[in-house]
Each structure stands twice: as C-alpha cells, then as structure tokens.
C-alpha cells in the first residue's frame with residue numbers, strides 16, 4: 001500500500017486513496033473537498049443514512065440522470081475525430097471555403113446502425129449512418145448521409161411509419177435491430193417506392209466488414225453555388241481507401257455472437273494503432289438540362305445517378321486520426337443537423353430532405369434537453385460565432401454588454417453593440433428547379449416519382465452472380481421470419497416487377513407458389529448495368545486494414561510462426577495469434593509464445609484470412625477440439641484464404657476443407673489472404 005492509501009477508517013476494510021503530490025483532490029460538483037468516498041453518513045454505524053449527506057445525494061442524483069433519451073433512429077453509433085483536406089480546385093463550382101484547394105478542416109464523424117437501440121450489436125443487417133460534421137471557417141457543415149445512396153421513401157411524411165414498422169414491434173418489443181419481421185415487411189410490401197432500397201438492404205451492402213470499408217453517400221441532390229451565384233446540382237460520395245468489403249450472411253450471424261462491438265472495436269483499434277481510416281470525397285455534378293433528360297427525377301431520394309453517366313470527381317479526402325476522449329460527451333452528444341450548411345452549398349427541393357431540415361433541430365432539443373446544445377464542445381463551431389440569442393437551459397456563455405437585440409445603436413466596436421449581418425453571409429440560391437414548379441398547394445409528387453422499379457432492376461442487373469444469390473437468399477431469410485402469408489406473397493409479387501428470376505428464387509426458397517405480379521404504377525425502363533453498384537467489383541485485393549488469424553498450439557514451430565507474422569505485416573495486414581490458452585503455446589523449442597486471442601473467444605469470423613501453424617502432435621490435440629475444427633470450417637465456409645503447415649492437414653480434412661485457389665501453403669497466405677474465394681461458395685452452401 002502506498003503512503004497515499006489507508007485502509008479501514010470506515011470499518012469496512014476498504015481502500016481510501018488520498019490526494020497529495022500530483023494527485024488532485026476529489027470534490028463535489030460544487031468544489032467542496034470530499035474526505036470519504038466509500039461510506040455514506042449514518043446515524044451510528046448500524047443506524048439510518050442521513051438526508052444531510054450531500055456527498056451521497058449529489059453522487060446518486062447525478063448517476064440517476066446519466067442517461068439521456070437515445071436517438072429514435074441511429075441510436076447505436078461510433079465516432080471519431082479527423083480532418084478533411086481539399087485536394088482539387090472546384091472554385092468554378094462553389095465558393096465554400098472548405099473546398100479551397102489545400103484547405104484542411106477539422107471534422108467529427110459518426111457511423112451508426114439505424115434500427116437497433118444504443119446497446120444493440122454492431123452487425124445486424126441494417127443500413128449504416130455516415131454523418132460528418134465539418135468545422136469550417138464559415139460555420140459547421142453537416143453531411144448526414146448513409147452507406148447506401150438511396151432511401152426507402154420519397155417524402156418525409158412517411159418516415160415515422162417506416163421507422164415504427166422496422167423497430168421492435170410495438171406490443172412484444174422484439175426483434176431488436178433487424179428488419180426480419182412481420183411489421184417491416186407488411187409496410188414495405190405496401191410501399192412500392194421502397195423496392196429499390198429493399199434491393200440494397202438485402203444485398204451485402206448492409207453487412208459491411210468494417211466501417212472503414214464502406215462507401216458513404218449524401219443521398220439527396222444538393223446544390224453547389226459559386227462566387228457569381230451560379231448553382232449546379234451535386235451528389236456527394238465517400239469512397240473508402242481500403243475498398244469495399246462485406247461479410248457474408250452466415251459469417252455475420254456468427255460475428256454477432258463473437259463480438260457485439262465488432263465495428264466499434266475495429267474503428268477504435270485502427271485509429272489507436274495509427275492505421276488511420278481514410279475516404280475520398282467525390283462529387284457528381286450536373287445541371288438542369290441533364291436532370292430533365294433522365295428517366296428519373298433527381299429530387300427523388302429513391303433514385304441514384306449512375307456513376308457511369310456522371311462520373312464521381314474526387315475533390316478531397318477525410319482522415320480519421322483521433323479517437324474520442326469520452327464516448328458520452330462526444331459520440332453521444334454530437335448533434336448532426338442537415339440544416340448546418342455553409343455559403344457555397346445549398347439544399348434542393350427533394351421532399352425527403354426538406355422534411356429532414358425540420359426534424360433534426362427538433363430532435364436535438366428532445367435528446368439533449370436544451371436549445372443550447374450547440375454549446376456542447378463537439379457541436380460548437382470552431383469559427384467565431386455570435387448573435388443575440390440569449391439564456392435558456394444550460395446556458396454556459398456569459399455574454400457581456402447591454403445590447404441583446406439588433407439593430408442597435410450602441411457602440412459597434414468592442415463588445416457592447418454586438419455582431420452584425422454580413423454581405424458574405426449565407427444567401428439561399430435561386431433554386432434551378434424551383435421557379436417553374438411552385439404553384440398550387442398540393443399533397444402530391446412529381447410524375448417520375450411514380451417509377452418504383454427501374455432502378456431496382458438496375459441494381460439487380462449490376463450485381464455479380466454471388467451477389468444475386470445473396471440478395472435472393474436475404475429476401476428468403478427475412479421473409480422466412482414473417483408469419484403472415486399475405487405479406488410474403490405481396491413482397492414476392494412486388495419483386496416480379498424487379499426481376500422474374502429473383503422473384504422465382506425467393507418464392508422457391510420460401511416454398512410458396514409464385515404470385516401474380518403487383519401492377520406497376522408506372523412502367524419501368526431498363527437502364528444499362530452500373531458496375532459501380534456492385535461491392536464485389538469494387539473490392540481491393542489487399543491485406544491493408546485486414547487481420548489474419550494464426551492458429552497455434554503446443555509444439556508449433558516458432559520459425560514458421562515468425563515467417564507468417566512477418567509476411568502478413570509485410571503485406572500491411574495485422575497478424576493475430578490464437579491459441580487454446582491465451583497465455584500462449586509452448587513451442588517446439590520449449591519457449592512460450594504468447595497469443596492475443598483464446599481459441600473459443602476468437603472464432604475465425606473475426607479475421608479476413610487464417611493460417612494454421614501446428615505440429616503433428618498439436619494437430620492431433622486440436623482434432624478433438626470442436627472450436628478448432630469449427631475455426632477452420634468457418635474460414636472455409638466464409639470463403640477466406642487458409643494457409644496451413646503440412647502437419648495441420650488432418651485438421652483441414654476434418655473441417656471439410658477441399659483444395660482450391662484459396663487453400664495454400666503457409667508461405668503464401670499473405671498473398672492469398674488479400675481476397676475472398678467466391679467460386680467456392682456454391683460448393684459450401686445452398687443459396688436461394
């Protein structure tokens with residue numbers, strides 16, 4: 001015990017750690033020094049606790065209020081700090097200061113799932129939120145997007161219905177964090193405009209391997225406005241440096257059991273070890289003439305603009321280089337607002353965006369409890385900010401001077417007169433689609449919003465065979481959890497408008513007859529395939545940012561292990577040693593090798609590729625270990641590369657591993673591990 005520690009003054013044998021030297025004094029929230037943080041104040045050792053105990057009461061009072069309402073959507077999220085660097089000159093398109101070439105802007109990014117609560121798992125089949133707050137020199141710009149470029153609905157008025165249907169059901173409060181249930185598919189099958197997004201949601205896009213390996217999209221059409229006031233339409237894209245990578249469904253299900261925090265941990269560890277996640281920011285820019293020539297409406301959030309039609313121009317990069325100091329203060333309290341916009345960027349008339357412009361400000365008041373939520377450090381602009389808004393709950397500013405109104409004729413120099421309007425302030429641009437579309441007040445949508453299938457078809461024809469099989473299987477899985485036969489039928493009837501083969505595969509998978517097609521409100525048009533929509537076509541063959549699990553046991557050869565570790569590191573990957581005991585394995589030469597993971601707690605689904613380095617005896621021992629057999633079997637089933645020492649072969653045989661291009665000698669694992677082996681899939685599982 002150090003001299004700053006004493007035992008027993010409260011007769012409980014507890015430790016009292018005392019201030020002194022560099023150790024600061026523990027105080028109440030009001031600064032009163034506390035002498036005993038272990039015992040409440042009682043009237044006699046066995047007597048009642050006293051109301052007078054302000055130390056106890058303050059501590060419990062604060063604890064009782066530690067939770068705030070979680071976000072109604074996107075409750076589960078992970079955030080990090082970073083910066084944006086503008087890498088291209090787009091001053092012809094926008095006057096926004098953050099896009100001036102070479103400018104670096106501090107930012108905060110939060111990724112999220114949508115349906116689950118704050119304590120739910122990281123890897124359900126769900127859309128991911130991708131929200132970025134740029135602290136620009138002209139105020140905050142929030143690009144609050146998703147990892148999918150389209151959305152379920154066209155009009156904000158339908159959002160509460162969508163969310164009510166997908167969240168846990170109202171009476172039974174399950175399922176948590178998933179769409180595979182009656183109410184979601186009931187709503188979705190009655191809402192044909194959701195078809196395109198259903199296709200994305202049922203694809204591997206909703207099963208990202210890592211938050212660092214997914215794209216982000218602003219979804220809506222926005223506008224860029226230049227110095228002369230000329231505006232262009234724009235869509236925003238984030239492209240991950242590590243390429244796209246998803247998990248497959250069986251792997252995802254097992255990941256949920258293996259690690260509830262798979263994505264949060266992955267993001268944290270990457271940043272913590274200096275492997276900073278990075279995305280490029282790209283824009284698709286187009287004008288009114290282009291917009292009017294398309295078979296879809298650019299104001300419709302259920303539609304995208306194929307990258308083959310309007311290429312994505314890269315204009316900058318985002319690097320996330322700092323983990324939060326405190327999850328609650330930063331990730332939980334960050335408040336994104338699509339209304340946070342800066343001069344040079346503007347909204348469009350997309351009716352979904354327009355609804356969002358109201359919703360987010362409102363929700364922050366309910367979540368954070370005060371109109372002054374912008375004063376919380378993670379939300380506060382880094383540029384000078386000031387106005388005459390005053391007071392309110394949790395006001396932390398102490399404004400000086402007499403003037404709390406404007407105009408005023410008190411001194412404009414110094415603090416008394418206060419801030420004034422600026423000619424460089426934000427000006428709403430004349431909306432290029434607006435002028436000729438304002439008219440009678442109507443509750444209706446523009447004509448092309450009635451096309452619900454063309455782009456769902458586009459998504460299907462752009463997918464690879466494996467991706468098609470995954471989509472068909474995902475629909476089958478989800479609908480297998482739906483107990484209402486008419487909802488299953490209606491969903492399949494809707495899919496017939498997307499693709500007959502897809503509808504037939506899902507009907508077969510469910511074991512139901514193919515229903516008649518739903519009448520399409522507007523006949524779809526066929527668009528040429530867009531390779532940019534496929535994940536598989538946009539993967540990067542690399543070990544960078546990836547982990548290779550290396551299974552070792554007593555008797556393994558140290559030199560073999562070292563060679564694999566070096567090769568994986570040399571290829572930019574992270575080797576993780578896994579052994580039956582986390583303390584390590586006793587190698588052939590008698591030395592101990594420490595492992596980072598214990599076999600049962602580190603199943604192969606948490607890795608991107610695996611290596612098995614065993615001696616004949618070690619292998620014999622592991623043949624009797626279910627977790628070891630499963631480790632290899634899953635790696636094979638999840639289409640991963642497997643590198644094995646000769647002596648490990650019996651374990652591979654027992655796990656049903658069959659030779660193919662992804663089953664390699666130990667020495668080749670760093671090369672083979674850079675990709676997945678899609679050709680293997682038909683041999684390892686039946687897909688719809």
Ligand code: HDE
Pocket residue numbers: 071072073074077110111112128129130131144145146151155156157159217218219220301334335336352353355356359360361363364
């Ligand atoms: Fe959101 N959404 N949303 N949303 N959304 C929220 O705001 C809403 C929509 C998105 O990490 C809420 O602060 C409406 C589309 C992200 O904190 C809420 C509509 C897109 C996040 C809200 C939409 C998004 C939210 C809940 C239909 C992609 C998490 C808590 C008009 C472009 C941000 C909060 C974070 C969060 C409302 C549709 C993305 C209730 C009404 C489309 C990434 O205000």
